[in-house]
Amino acid sequence: VTPSREFTSALDKKERERVDTIFGAMSEDEKDALVKMNNDLLDFQSREDSAEAKATIPTLEISDIDTKAPLYETEIKDLSGYKTLHHPFNTKKISYLKLMFDLTVLTEEEHLYASLLSELLCSLGTDDMTPAELSTEIKTDLGMLSSYISYYTDIEDIDKVYPFFVFSSSVLDSKIHRAIDIIEKIINSTNFDKNQIEAILRQRKNRIKQ
Numbered sequence: 001v002t003p004s005r006e007f008t009s010a011l012d013k014k015e016r017e018r019v020d021t022i023f024g025a026m027s028e029d030e031k032d033a034l035v036k037m038n039n040d041l042l043d044f045q046s047r048e049d050s051a052e053a054k055a056t057i058p059t060l061e062i063s064d065i066d067t068k069a070p071l072y073e074t075e076i077k078d079l080s081g082y083k084t085l086h087h088p089f090n091t092k093k094i095s096y097l098k099l100m101f102d103l104t105v106l107t108e109e110e111h112l113y114a115s116l117l118s119e120l121l122c123s124l125g126t127d128d129m130t131p132a133e134l135s136t137e138i139k140t141d142l143g144m145l146s147s148y149i150s151y152y153t154d155i156e157d158i159d160k161v162y163p164f165f166v167f168s169s170s171v172l173d174s175k176i177h178r179a180i181d182i183i184e185k186i187i188n189s190t191n192f193d194k195n196q197i198e199a200i201l202r203q204r205k206n207r208i209k210q
Helices: 007-024 030-046 051-055 108-118 131-139 172-191 194-209
Strands: 075-079 082-088 094-102 144-151 161-172
Touching: 007 082, 075 172, 108 144, 108 161, 108 194, 131 172, 144 172, 161 172
Parallel strands: none
Antiparallel strands: 075 082, 094 161, 144 161
């Protein structure tokens, strides 16, 4: 695929020509009917509903709303040897997985590098997979996989903030162990290829300039 600055304008021109061809083949009666249909639609859209019509819209009273939020108990489970907090929501057989690593031991400067690392990890290859192969593996076996830095406040003291390095994935329940395998491979055997890192950094720099 070759990028083109004229791609959108060429599509617009093609669409205008298509519409002009269809409109030119219409009889005067068909054109009048089309104009009338459009005017009727505009009139309908701008017309205020009657009080009777508004009264048919279902409404809720404040008393209809439960003031107590539902409580979902957290279960502790073993997932591929990792202690996992499991929240039993009905997610249509899709698991939303987060692996979180405490970053409170890092210095302020090291946090900057951790942020950069989070952008690199899922974009670089591993010892046995190129970046393209890893990307294909993620798209084939998982719904999504990303890494990022996230911050959480203390539930008892909102002035306390805890940074975490997070791997986040959505995957079918039947393939959740595959997600763990891929994340382990990224953590333990990412290939920090200098040329690939430079290309990613250039892309990041261009995004900042835009």
